[in-house]
Amino acid sequence: MHPRNPYQNPPDFQQLADAYPPLKPYLVYSYHGVTIDFMDESAQRSDSSQMGCRVLIYPPYSIIETQNRRLTEALLYRDFQVTINIPEDRICPPVPNRLNYILWLQDVVDATAIAEPTDSERKISGIDMSFYNLSSSGLPFSPSLDFCCNWSVVTHRGLASLSFTSSLLSGNRLFNPDVDEKSLESARFNVRRNNLDDRITVVKSKPSGSMLLHLFESNSDGASTSNGVHFDFTMCNPPFYRNREEILRSAEAKEFGPAAVCTGADVEMIAPGGEVSFVGRMVQESVEIRTKCRWYTSMLGKLSSLTEIVTLLRVHHVDNYACTEFVQGRTRRWAIAWSFGDVRLPDCLARISSTEAQNLMPARNTLRQSYPQAKSLVHLASVVTAICALLHDISVRSPLPGEQCAGAGLEIIIAAPRDTWSRAARRKKAHGITMQTEPDSSAEPILVCRIVCVEEGDNRMREESASGSIKLRFDWMKGRDRSLYESFTSHVGRKVAAALGAC
Ligand SMILES: C[S@@+](CC[C@H](N)C(=O)[O-])C[C@H]1O[C@@H](n2cnc3c(N)ncnc32)[C@H](O)[C@@H]1O
Numbered sequence: 001m002h003p004r005n006p007y008q009n010p011p012d013f014q015q016l017a018d019a020y021p022p023l024k025p026y027l028v029y030s031y032h033g034v035t036i037d038f039m040d041e042s043a044q045r046s047d048s049s050q051m052g053c054r055v056l057i058y059p060p061y062s063i064i065e066t067q068n069r070r071l072t073e074a075l076l077y078r079d080f081q082v083t084i085n086i087p088e089d090r091i092c093p094p095v096p097n098r099l100n101y102i103l104w105l106q107d108v109v110d111a112t113a114i115a116e117p118t119d120s121e122r123k124i125s126g127i128d129m130s131f132y133n134l135s136s137s138g139l140p141f142s143p144s145l146d147f148c149c150n151w152s153v154v155t156h157r158g159l160a161s162l163s164f165t166s167s168l169l170s171g172n173r174l175f176n177p178d179v180d181e182k183s184l185e186s187a188r189f190n191v192r193r194n195n196l197d198d199r200i201t202v203v204k205s206k207p208s209g210s211m212l213l214h215l216f217e218s219n220s221d222g223a224s225t226s227n228g229v230h231f232d233f234t235m236c237n238p239p240f241y242r243n244r245e246e247i248l249r250s251a252e253a254k255e256f257g258p259a260a261v262c263t264g265a266d267v268e269m270i271a272p273g274g275e276v277s278f279v280g281r282m283v284q285e286s287v288e289i290r291t292k293c294r295w296y297t298s299m300l301g302k303l304s305s306l307t308e309i310v311t312l313l314r315v316h317h318v319d320n321y322a323c324t325e326f327v328q329g330r331t332r333r334w335a336i337a338w339s340f341g342d343v344r345l346p347d348c349l350a351r352i353s354s355t356e357a358q359n360l361m362p363a364r365n366t367l368r369q370s371y372p373q374a375k376s377l378v379h380l381a382s383v384v385t386a387i388c389a390l391l392h393d394i395s396v397r398s399p400l401p402g403e404q405c406a407g408a409g410l411e412i413i414i415a416a417p418r419d420t421w422s423r424a425a426r427r428k429k430a431h432g433i434t435m436q437t438e439p440d441s442s443a444e445p446i447l448v449c450r451i452v453c454v455e456e457g458d459n460r461m462r463e464e465s466a467s468g469s470i471k472l473r474f475d476w477m478k479g480r481d482r483s484l485y486e487s488f489t490s491h492v493g494r495k496v497a498a499a500l501g502a503c
Contacts, residue, residue: 012034016075020070020074022073084194094331104335107349108295108322109124111345111346114477125174125175126173127231127233129211174200175203180267181204184204229293232294234296239269275301280308286340297336320344322337322349323336323351337350366473371470373500380500384412399412411451446481451473452475453471453472454473455471474488
């Protein structure tokens with residue numbers, strides 16, 4: 001679960017129902033306390049044990065569905081101060097699970113804002129491509145809220161650490177396309193009811209029309225920035241299945257009974273070709289739209305779909321992408337983000353460690369070098385600072401308060417307007433071939449990199465040698481040329497090692 005997700009533990013259902021009385025009829029009282037989870041074996045066991053047996057009695061689907069709706073509404077009402085209506089015959093998104101996606105996306109947008117600090121006044125603008133579409137209660141988790149109202153509420157309540165983007169509150173916009181008239185109607189109702197008309201635009205899309213392109217053509221009013229970016233992100237929870245048979249097969253494979261069965265309308269669950277085709281269409285359109293959107297993202301229900309989408313991205317030579325997974329109880333989901341821009345995400349956001357997905361991961365944007373010779377973090381920090389100050393043409397700055405990494409000994413952000421460190425550049429310099437012109441200070445840097453002094457490593461290593469775990473971490477933040485990033489890290493790394501050796 002995402003570390004900022006406030007639902008690490010089940011809520012106090014009694015308190016929740018007190019705050020949102022429509023939940024009260026669904027409370028289940030057991031020896032173990034109050035729950036609403038009909039599928040919770042402990043709640044079932046308390047009843048059945050009195051009869052000397054352990055039979056799990058599942059209530060009808062309709063009760064589970066209604067109970068889940070009330071739970072989602074209650075959490076959104078109490079924790080996000082939003083009143084919503086979830087249509088009875090549409091999917092009810094589980095709040096903690098969906099919040100994992102939102103928080104990861106929040107991290108992606110934050111990382112992008114840090115890499116482009118000159119743009120910090122801009123408004124956040126996104127497309128909620130049927131992810132939490134407002135119809136099905138996504139309203140409170142729609143990025144428009146997370147990146148403005150609700151996010152500030154969450155932050156204010158101390159449920160999450162202060163986010164960089166929480167300073168980018170007013171004027172954020174969300175476009176919410178859908179094809180389903182019932183969902184659209186409910187979305188419009190929820191938007192009006194929560195006075196969010198100036199933030200959220202509900203758009204009717206055509207099933208046979210474009211998925212994203214039309215939104216860039218018609219809804220760029222006020223959203224486009226000077227560098228031509230119309231949207232910061234797209235997000236999507238696609239219909240997972242190809243047809244009804246696939247839904248039934250998936251339900252049969254689930255060993256935990258009806259709670260695991262999702263009973264949405266066909267338009268929510270089924271798309272021709274399933275989620276791979278749905279997200280694949282977005283990939284194809286993004287190839288045309290390119291940098292007008294910073295990050296295209298989607299959730300995926302199957303690991304095999306992640307494989308197919310990564311393959312498609314590689315076919316289109318998109319190397320700037322990120323994969324993550326969300327594990328919540330018995331449910332596992334994946335998400336992918338891709339970009340045609342030059343902002344790079346750290347490995348903690350872009351890569352996951354599960355062995356079965358390793359061949360799908362993007363190349364590393366976080367490189368580490370160990371310095372056993374360093375006596376302490378302070379020692380390493382003083383050497384790195386001195387070396388970076390001498391790097392020709394490169395600007396060095398300290399991160400702003402919202403940009404700092406937790407637990408770092410020293411942190412600097414370097415920006416290079418041109419290559420002065422690669423072997424080729426140094427060879428040219430050695431042969432007296434100098435640059436004809438001074439670098440243009442207004443031009444985009446070719447490399448932005450965060451250098452962090454950290455103490456990490458396993459406990460055994462720490463016991464043996466405190467200094468064995470002292471490292472430099474290089475996070476690639478911006479740039480198009482991977483070889484420049486890699487050559488920069490080894491150039492600085494060699495200089496640091498030499499300086500430490502000479503100390
Ligand atoms: C899996 S449901 C998402 C439900 C809910 N928003 C959630 O996150 O749980 C997929 C949604 O995609 C919508 N949809 C299907 N085809 C679409 C299209 N071509 N463009 C936009 N939305 C579409 C469906 O109407 C449905 O609301």
